[in-house]
Amino acid sequence: MSQQNAIQTIKLQRERFLAFSFAMADLLIEVEQDGRIGFIAGACRRFFGEDDASLMGQALVDRIAGTSRPLVGQLLRQLDAGRRIPPIEIAIDRVGSGPEKALLCGYALPGHPVKYMTIGAPERFRALLSQNEDRDAESGLHSAESFAERARELIESADDTTGELTMTFMELEGLERLERSVAPQAYKDLISEVAAFLRLQSVGGDSAGRLDQGRFGVITGSGVDASRLASGLAEAVPQARQLTVSTHSQQLHAAGLSPDKASRALIHTLRRFQSEGLSDAVRADPGSQFRDLLQETLKGIEHFQEVIERDRIALAYQPIVSLDDGRLHHYEVLARLHDGASPYEWVTLGESIGMIAAFDLTICRKALADLSDRSAPADLRLAVNLSAQSLQDEVFLDAVEVLLEQYANLRPRLSFEVTESAEIKDFRAVDAAIQRLRGLGCQVGLDDFGAGSASFQYLQAFTIDFVKIDGAYVRAMTDSRRDQALVKGMAAICSDLGVSLIAEMIETDEQVELLKRIGVKFGQGYRFGKPQIGRPTPPPAPAAAATAGAPASRGPSPEALAALRARRRRGASDTWM
Structure with a gap:
C-alpha cells in the first residue's frame, strides 16, 4: 500500500469513528489524566456557550454545574480501563445562562490514560430515559422495585458466555446521623459519590439500586471482587469512612430452577427484604436476613409445586x-x-x-x-x-x-x-x-x-x-x-x-x-x-x-x-x- 493510500485509509477510519460517535452524541470530549480537556468537538456553544478553542485545557468538572459536579468528578476518578459510564443526566454550567441539561456517557480504553466522554441532548433520548423513570431521586440509582426488575433482566438474559453474576447488599450504618450533622450539600455530594462508585462497579454501569436510605444493592460481574466493595468504597469516597459499611453477597442463581423462576424467586425475596426491613438481631449482618428469606422462598416454591402436583x-x-x-x-x-x-x-x-x-x-x-x-x-x-x-x-x-x-x-x-x-x-x-x-x-x-x-x-x-x-x-x-x-x-x-x-x-x-x-x-x-x-x-x-x-x-x-x-x-x- 502506498503512503498516500495509507493516509487515506487512516483518514477514512477517523471519519468513520467520528460518524459513529456523532450518531449517538452531540459532543465528543477527551479528558486528560489531570482532568483537563485535551480534545473537544461538536456542539460546544449549545452546551457550554463557548467554542472549542476556549474550552481546551479547562478542567471538565469546573464546567459542570454544582449539583452534578461531585457525581461527574467521582465518575472520572473511578473510570478504569475497560469500564463505561452509562447514560447519566447531568447539568452543565453554560456561559450566559443557567445550567444546561445533558446526557453524559464515557469509556476508558485499556492502555490509554485519557477518558473518552460523549454529551448529548436529553430530549433526543427521552424515550430511553422514560423507561428508567423509577429512580431514587437523591442518588439517581434504581429504586428497590426497578432494581429487582434489573436483576430479573440480567438473570433471564444470561447464557453460557455470561460470567457469574453476584448481588451485593451494602449497609451504610450512620448515614441518617451524618445527614443531620453535615451541610445539606455535603450530604448530597456524598450520596452522589457513593452512587457513582456503585454504578461503575455494576454490570453495564446501571445495575445498582438504593433500597432504603442507608441500604444499597449492586449486581457485579465476574470481573469485580464483591468482597472488596466495602474497602473500595472507602478508598474512592473518603467521606464514607465516617460510616460503618457492611456487605453481603449472593450469587444470582438457584439450582434446579429455570432462569425465569430463579429471577422471580429473587424478586419475591427482594420485595420481602425491602418491606420487612432489618431486624435488630441481623442488623450487623443484613445478608443473613436476605439469605434466610431466599431459602424460605425457595422452600416455598418447592412446596407450592408439591401442592399443585399432588x-x-x-x-x-x-x-x-x-x-x-x-x-x-x-x-x-x-x-x-x-x-x-x-x-x-x-x-x-x-x-x-x-x-x-x-x-x-x-x-x-x-x-x-x-x-x-x-x-x-x-x-x-x-x-x-x-x-x-x-x-x-x-x-x-x-x-x-x-x-x-x-x-x-x-x-x-x-x-x-x-x-x-x-x-x-x-x-x-x-x-x-x-x-x-x-x-x-x-x-x-x-x-x-x-x-x-x-x-x-x-x-x-x-x-x-x-x-x-x-x-x-x-x-x-x-x-x-x-x-x-x-x-x-x-x-x-x-x-x-x-x-x-x-x-x-x-x-x-x-x-x-x-x-x-x-x-x-x-x-x-x-x-x-x-x-x-x-x-x-x-x-x-x-x-x-x-x-x-x-x-x-x-x-x-x-x-x-x-x-x-x-x-x-x-x-x-x-x-x-
Missing part, C-alpha cells in the same frame, strides 16, 4: 344470594390448603414466582369436576377466582379453553372473578382475555371492587358482567354515611353500565336493608352462610339465618373501621379466602 387443595363454597328474597344465585369457589396455610399468602407467592396460572387452572379443573358430578344439582352455578396475572398468560388461556371444550354444556354455569392482587400492565390484552372467556359462554366479573387504586380504571377498560364490592365498604357503611354514599355511587355506575353488583362480607340484617335501598341486588357473607368444604348446600332462609348465629351487632367498632379503611388503602387481601 392436588393438596380442597374447595370451599360460599353462597351468593338475591337480597330481595334470599334465594341462592350461585356459589363462590374458595381454595383451602390441606396444611391450613393462608391461601392469600400462597397466591401472592405464586404470582411473584410466575406459578399462579398453574394454581388457577387446578381450581378450574376441580370446580368443573364438581359441576359435572351426577349428584350435583342441575342448576348449580359456580364462580372461580382468577389472578389478573393468569389472564396475561396465553398458555393458561389456551389450557382453560381446552378444559371448557370438554365441559361445553357447563360453561353457562361457570363464571370467573378477576382479582386485583397482581398488577395489570397490558389492559388491552387482559380485556381480550376476558372477552375470550365470555365468548366461550362464561360470565366474568371484577372482585374486591374499590379495594385497589385502579378499580375504576379497570371498570372503564374491561367489558364485564358483574362487580363485587369490597367488603370493607359493606362492613363500614352502617356507621358511616361516607361509605354509604360510596356504595350508592358504585351501584349507580354499575346500573348505568348494565353490570350486576354483588356486596360481600354481609353480616347483619341492617346491612341487607341498607344495600337493598341503595340498589344492590346480590350479597355474600356470614349472614347467608360461611364457606363450607364439601358438596355445596343451599343457604337457610333469611329469617332462619338471623337466628342461626349471624352477628347481632350494628356494625364494626371504631377500631375495626380504622383497620378496614387501612386494608382498603393497601388493597384487597381476602381473595381466595
